[in-house]
Amino acid sequence: MSAATDTAERILDAASELFATHGYAATTTRAIAERAGVNEVTIFRRFESKLGVLRALGERLARLQAGRAVASAPDSANVRDTLLALARMEIRGTIEGGALAMRLAFDATSVPEVRELIGEGVPANLEGLAEYLAEHQATGDLRADIDPRVMAEAFFGLTSSYVMYRMVMGAADLPVDVETDEGIEQLFDVFWSGASQRGQEP
Amino acid sequence: MSAATDTAERILDAASELFATHGYAATTTRAIAERAGVNEVTIFRRFESKLGVLRALGERLARLQAGRAVASAPDSANVRDTLLALARMEIRGTIEGGALAMRLAFDATSVPEVRELIGEGVPANLEGLAEYLAEHQATGDLRADIDPRVMAEAFFGLTSSYVMYRMVMGAADLPVDVETDEGIEQLFDVFWSGASQRGQEP
DNA sequence: GATGTGTGCAAGTACCTGCTTGCTTGCACA
DNA sequence: TGTGCAAGCAAGCAGGTACTTGCACACATC
Known part of the structure; x- marks a missing residue:
């Protein structure tokens, strides 16, 4: 479980940084994968879609800012x-x-x-x-x-x-x-x- | 000359509005053409590239804000x-x-x-x-x-x-x-x- | 009447994007 | 030893993007 949530977390971290600097549209799933040190396919298996990543990120952000x-x-x-x-x-x-x-x-x-x-x-x-x-x-x-x-x-x-x-x-x-x-x-x-x-x- | 500069101006107007609301990357040349009421090819003939439109817009903006x-x-x-x-x-x-x-x-x-x-x-x-x-x-x-x-x-x-x-x-x-x-x-x-x-x- | 210029239209190219598929590898637990 | 799960890898698809090409039409100017 630790390893699994770890990759998910790494994906979210990478996405967060890239979305913040390049914006949502300009950030490619390939770039997220590369930065996270993860295969691109893994992103879709964990979060279903690019929008899924954004949603998960939104939840994490809400928790953080609460x-x-x-x-x-x-x-x-x-x-x-x-x-x-x-x-x-x-x-x-x-x-x-x-x-x-x-x-x-x-x-x-x-x-x-x-x-x-x-x-x-x-x-x-x-x-x-x-x-x-x-x-x-x-x-x-x-x-x-x-x-x-x-x-x-x-x-x-x-x-x-x-x-x-x-x-x-x-x-x-x-x-x-x-x-x-x-x-x-x-x-x-x-x-x-x-x-x-x-x-x-x- | 009047008609020619007019189309160029219309293209710049359209690009300005679209860039402002959607951003540079998210704005397509097709959308600019459609909004300007101009064929997409005309954009490339007048400004060479999408970046050329941006550059021309930058000059116009500089003139405006001077x-x-x-x-x-x-x-x-x-x-x-x-x-x-x-x-x-x-x-x-x-x-x-x-x-x-x-x-x-x-x-x-x-x-x-x-x-x-x-x-x-x-x-x-x-x-x-x-x-x-x-x-x-x-x-x-x-x-x-x-x-x-x-x-x-x-x-x-x-x-x-x-x-x-x-x-x-x-x-x-x-x-x-x-x-x-x-x-x-x-x-x-x-x-x-x-x-x-x-x-x-x- | 010829020529040049600005524009429209249709089609196409090369590339990138999100996303999918089929298969393999490593690790954990029983 | 066997089963299941998370992940990697290679390849590809469909759609969109910037940009190109070739051709036709209108309208000026000489």
Whole structure:
């Protein structure tokens, strides 16, 4: 059993990397097999089709990302710390599995099956954070004159484009350590200052 | 001559739309021909190859975007207005030609020729805005404790992800009128408040 | 009226893609 | 020793892709 699941895992790993960098359509099953060190036929025996690989990958991704939902962030009394932790979590998650998700989101417009898989992920995330933000607008932690959905979009815009510029477009280097990286904190600070606007009242 | 350039233009228009929504690799020359209302052979006679179409498109795009560089924004005394105008310009430009550029940036990782075309565009833009921001940090219009490159990244993160969420991921609707849309102003306001932090001194 | 140019149409080539088939090999368990 | 399962290997199929070729038609210009 160990050996069997191992090959399946290796196939998924290879597919994940290739899908993330080349996209779903541009990745051939032959390439997946080669990278996994596995015969191409094995892929079809284990996953039935190329789409089957994507589906299995989707499940693994869902399992992986389930742990880093908005709710799972430590809701300390300090909203700023909570959001900063969320930003770091989001960026780390995007680097790990999100680069794949981002690519697939692009592929979704051309490959209908991909669209179903990615589906409501992005809008749902936006909505979830917007709710959280709205709560803290009510308590006065955040400025109330901005639509919480716009604010959520600003937040995800920061984190997703941070990764996009680095991983996909190669505009800069990835941080050595996401948890302590100074650049992320500065980037977050721009958002936070804008969203909280502490001391802005005249 | 008029009729001849017209068909070439129609081919480029069709290719632009298809590349933007489906990506370079996933767009077939047949599809381009069909959308342009032109025989497939004509494409090869005019542009030699599929890559030739992309190259011609790249030139047209460069011509189109040359007019909307950072420098071309009216540098009024008011930095906020300048940046807001730039944000609107950037979003409109991204909707018009940037969605294509964004998609091609993704394709660049799989299609090496595409990478050359997109090339240094993104980093150069970042650098250009960073310079502008640094100048106004020096004059006190913007807070100085943030790396100007980080600030530029926050700016482009906002504008590019604004379009990405809407056009590519279909998370929301595009604005009816970019120039007056309230959502863009709110989104920009989050950035601006964070970047200027007016009245933040204790 | 001849010539050149831009385009359409039909057919075909060479290659790549996802996927299949038939057969063999190695390993585990009884 | 025998049975079953996971995997490899070689070959191939059907469909799609970029791209080519040869021929016909329209419409200008000289």
